[in-house]
Amino acid sequence: xxxxxxxxxxxxxxxxxxxxxxxxxxxxxxxxxxxxxxxxxxxxxxxxxxxxxxxxxxxxxxxxxxxxxxxxxxxxxxxxxxxxxxxxxxxxxxxxxxxxxxxxxxxxxxxxxxxxxxxxxxxxxxxxxxxxxxxxxxxxxxxxxxxxxxxxxxxxxxxxxxxxxxxxxxxxxxxxxxxxxxxxxxxxxxxxxxxx
Numbered sequence: 141x142x143x144x145x146x147x148x149x150x151x152x153x154x155x156x157x158x159x160x161x162x163x164x165x166x167x168x169x170x171x172x173x174x175x176x177x178x179x180x181x182x183x184x185x186x187x188x189x190x191x192x193x194x195x196x197x198x199x200x201x202x203x204x205x206x207x208x209x210x211x212x213x214x215x216x217x218x219x220x221x222x223x224x225x226x227x228x229x230x231x232x233x234x235x236x237x238x239x240x241x242x243x244x245x246x247x248x249x250x251x252x253x254x255x256x257x258x259x260x261x262x263x264x265x266x267x268x269x270x271x272x273x274x275x276x277x278x279x280x281x282x283x284x285x286x287x288x289x290x291x292x293x294x295x296x297x298x299x300x301x302x303x304x305x306x307x308x309x310x311x312x313x314x315x316x317x318x319x320x321x322x323x324x325x326x327x328x329x330x331x332x333x334x335x336x
Contacts, residue, residue: 141197144190145171148178148207152310159203166232168201176312178210179258181217183312191218196226205231205250210258215251219244285309290317 145163147156152175163171172186181187187208190200200222202208208231209215219238222229229247230237236246285307293303300314307314 141199142170142195143168143199143201144194145201146187146190146207147171147173147203148184148187149175150177151175159207162203162232163201166201174312175310178206178208178214180211181209181214183316185312187218191221191225194222194225194227198225198227199230199237200227201230201232203231204233205247206254206257209251210254212248212251212255215254216248219247285313285317287317287321290314291321294318 143166145160145166145168147159147163149156149159154175156173156175160171160173172190174184174186176183178184194200200218205215208218208229219229223238228237228239230239231247231250234250236250237243238247289307290303293306298306300311300318304311304314
């Protein structure tokens with residue numbers, strides 16, 4: 141039986157140190173981490189890896205429930221998948237685990253709170269943008285990644301990590317662009333666009 145830690149932050153400029161230290165202090169023999177949004181399961185490769193390798197009696201540990209997911213449905217699906225493998229999910233703050241009889245109920249409520257919080261954050265962001273636009277000071281979001289640059293670099297033989305460094309993005313964004321290009325087939329780039 142293993143305690144497997146999972147740490148996540150939403151953006152590449154956020155720090156994972158506090159979560160990693162907490163999970164290590166809790167005795168997690170393996171800790172996997174990633175910098176990707178928790179709004180959905182898309183692109184969360186490390187989490188998927190953990191779920192695939194959970195064994196009976198193992199425990200998936202997260203510092204807070206919103207690190208696991210910010211959608212009630214995603215959280216419950218993750219818990220369900222862990223249970224299908226006869227494993228448990230434990231949240232450290234507040235301390236709650238699916239080992240206990242009340243664990244499922246508490247996890248569901250916490251998942252709903254995390255989802256509501258995400259909705260409130262989006263609303264506050266929208267309000268802030270509207271106020272900034274009205275005041276004439278809104279500069280827009282970060283520059284989007286140039287899809288053609290990514291495909292050009294891939295065609296030149298660059299791997300996803302090297303492309304990410306070159307264009308200043310996360311590997312997950314590069315994987316997503318390459319996957320979409322391979323699926324659509326609409327690009328003029330060579331057909332070997334699957335991430336390596």
